Amino acid sequence: EIVLTQSPGTLSLSPGERATLSCRASQSVSSSNLVWYQQKPGQAPRLLIYGASSRATGIPDRFSGSGSGTDFTLTISRLEPEDFAVYYCQQYGSSPWTFGQGTKVEVK
């Protein structure tokens, strides 16, 4: 199965700053079949990005995804207070679904 490794584990930033989160796969993710989720405490994961770079419905344009093959990035251009959360990448191009271990974006 494909192993996804996210870095850094924790990102300490201030509102208004740019956040860059990385997700690296142990083998190529076919057709850029990668999503990013946001999860806040006590809540279900919320879909942000699918197909590595397409924003899900209702997701602000400050969220963007890029990458292909084995290296993917989620960028939050200017952090809003509600963006402090844990972010997970997940690949769906190869069975089974696998998830990264998460990156926590916390207030500095």
Place this chain on the structure above:
Amino acid sequence: EVQLVESGGGLVKPGGSLRLSCAASGFTFSSYSMNWVRQAPGKGLEWVSSISSSSSYIYYADSVKGRFTISRDNAKKSLYLQMNSLRAEDTAVYYCARDSEMYCSGDCYGDYWGQGTLVTVSS
């Protein structure tokens, strides 16, 4: 509005059984594959099981194979997870998630998730 509501979680002793349910509304349930994903306390997400729209295709993670059974009732718009021989490491919040496309044969992700139900396995 798509809604997925899980229920059936609780405290169970090691070796015990539990049946989780996921009630769906706001979409044509019978047209979508469904999935169970779990999250141990303070940990990341782990895919558990998937079932196709007509129940023809069923898949399990190795960690639950032979102990868990996924099923669905399209008439009742409900998804189930029968969990037997439970272990402490099965303690987690269990989420149901809908596939992103109807009749997906692959390359689909979970676009809608329920709020989860907590399963605690402890003596």
